[in-house]
Amino acid sequence: MDCFIGIDLGSTTTKAVVMDQNFQVLGRGITNSRSNYDVAAEVAKQEALLNTRFHLFRQSLSSVSALDGQLDDFLDQLVRDFRLEQFLEQLADLERTCISNATADRFGGDTEALHEALGEVFRRLTIEAPDQFAPGAQRKSDFFRDIAGSRYLAVGEAVAGESGLSFDYVLNVYDRSIIDVENRISEETLSDKLMRALDRTFVAFDDLSAASHAVRAPVRAVLDTVLAETYVIGTGYGRARLPFSKEHIRSEILCHGLGAHVMYPDTATVLDIGGQDTKAIQIDGSGIVENFQMNDRCAAGCGRYLGYIADEMNLGLHELGPLALRSTRKVRINSTCTVFAGAELRDRLSLGEAREDILAGLHRAIILRAISILSRSGGIRDQFTFTGGVANNGAAVKALKQLIKENYGDLTINIDPDSIYTGALGAATFARRATDGDGDEGPATTTEH
Template sequence: MSKYYLGIDLGSTTSKAVIINEKDEIIGRGITNTRANYKVAADIAREEAEYDARFSLLTQQLKNEIAEYPEFMKYMADIRSVFQYRQFERRMDLLKKTLRETVDGFAYDNKDEIADRLNDILNIIGPQIRHEFLEEDLGSRNQFFRDIINERYNQEVEKVDRKYFEPLMLAFDKSITPVENQMLQFNFKELVDESMRVLEVKYQGLADMQEDKEDWYFSELNAVKNNFKSLESSLRGHIDQIAGEEIHIVNMVGTGYGRALLPFPEDCIKSEILCHAFGAHAVFPNTRTVLDIGGQDTKAIQVDSHGLVTSFHMNDRCAAGCGRYLGYIADEFGISINELGPEAMEADKETDICSTCTVFAGAEVRELLNNGEKRPNILAGLHKAIVQRSMSLIARSGGVRNEFTFTGGVARNQAVLKYVTEMVKDSYGDVTMNIHTDSIFMGALGGAMFARRNIKVDLPAKAKAIN
């Protein structure tokens, strides 16, 4: 049986899980933003990572077939999309039910009308989301359940009569958290079967839809469409096998802010500093300086050629300069955290922000808005201020010495990325800068790698000594 290793990174805003094989290759990733207890968060992330791992294994097994029939690739991706949608849908059904119950429990006189509006909204956003999952690959965008629903729900609530606004928002706020925190069990095989059935319908319906898509797309699609029956049967065997296979986790390591709360034995708990550095170094072996901006902490880490930490600095008690600050700012502007970066990128200049203090920033932002400053410019200024703080931290830890790798959830924010790139270049010249799409998973990856090594007995230095 193949051996796998699990790393779990319990951050203050998200929990991540990574599964690796014996070659340190990532075969599964899972992430959740549930704010339930850490145990549930870890389980949800792990479960996701396992589904992801099965898809990876499936793709691996089909390597030869895919080489021969490239259309398999498209089919696999489609199965994945539907699979993700089915998972989403299950939770969505739960949310619908909870929302209706919540409204039903209201003491408002007009609660029937509220229920009607709620149904209207759900009837609009349900198909909308389904469409985005199946046709626009929403599932691959790493968005959380809450964010996906929130955005569209809010949009629709805005459109209904003002008198329903309060109750509808209240219903959502009351319902979302318990739904989000619910652990849902899926059967991989059943879900894949369902997905394949959905695809069957989809492909049959595609025959006459040749409008503005590009040629290559249709050649691929046609190939799938024409062959999907045969594909389906050759896949079936593999799917059955993979679905039945146990993902045998030999060892696991927990890290992150909530690591102490994980029900893991003591030697399976590692500091996130070590894990982030190890993970970043594994992906980019020439890394010597790692900047990690997480929800609660920002860390500047120096590593040696083995990926082991030689020194690190964390932000001081003040929350300025880490992801949490962005959260406050998003709240202040009443927008979602995902919209911050893109809006800041529209700025034509950065407004000076002097108070990186979360307490004062709010007042400052309001004053700037009153003074007629443009919102994107203020946001740009705020992003810059955060990055300035992390630059100080890097300076504190000894500066950028060689390749520089930027990790953590905040690395996905384009505006932060822009300023980090600019400022590192300003201060340290043309150093190689690495930012990976998996940046948010670096801690979990490092954890999984520590799990594989069982660090005490199997360190790189020891390997070197034997050589």
């Protein structure tokens, strides 16, 4: 089937959206942006195509009576099992890479002990892996680097301690290896991995063993469906580094404008706060951009600022918003400058001000910056759509709503939980439109997966 794909190469994450002929979103994928932009784009796209397969599984399995009442559970389990298979594959790659990097010229007489320790570390990681993907298991994120990294540190430290080997050695090997592993694309086909995952799922759903064929056949059929990449459009801050020709690239401004319009057709003003920049976009009734402004040279007040604050307070990025929402007292933070914010933070903590109050002040400070960029672009008009990673932060949203109410009155404010995909959605829409011949895009060509 024809697929139209948008890829948004952001500074922290890369997102992809797959759309069908009828502008229906089939799948979404996300991965962490990394040193190799091509790989980030490819991984995000593969994730979105995978997500598309699951979308298609759901469609075709919905008519399988054996799954009545447990289709959701079954698919959720299948996703987990697939992730586990993926994880194990990359873990094996990481082990091979670590071993090959643990060479005698670097580690001298400790090399052999290091190899043994690595073998033990990976043995334990492999054994515990299914627990990571068990139902209800909490993972910090779904990116290999994050899951493997945190577990490797914990297990590696234990093994090093037991064997009397320097933990630094174990760490050093990992640091050398992870980037290579992260930047390699799996050579195994999706089908093989998925069929293995399906085997695992059937173990979990042993009552379905009789219906095995009824389930496997439609899954197989979906896997045999060719997902043609009919047209791909890239966007985002890193778009210039995508190996795409010019007609396959759109600015993130156009894509965010159109993406917000597709999500909420009455959108007039869009605010996107991402990791590196803040964008304020004014669009017309068809999603055409009329004006935009981005943060000035000073990147203060972007998502990265929150990351910096989280580090400074020794908190996870996702903990900031909920903590700030517990604030009971208004504290004004004057520095949105990342350089000074840390110092101001420490100053205020030492004065005995409450952490949640300071955090609430910081969120307001960021949103104030956004308000000024919005103002430069022409203000806030009805409806207003807020997108980007920071749109998932409750404290930021609260501050924004309050400031909009105070300065622009009651407006409809749209925030989609999937707003992180706005740019990719716009790009996919451009890709779909390109084949209608209403753009100046080149002829579509097709490759098959």
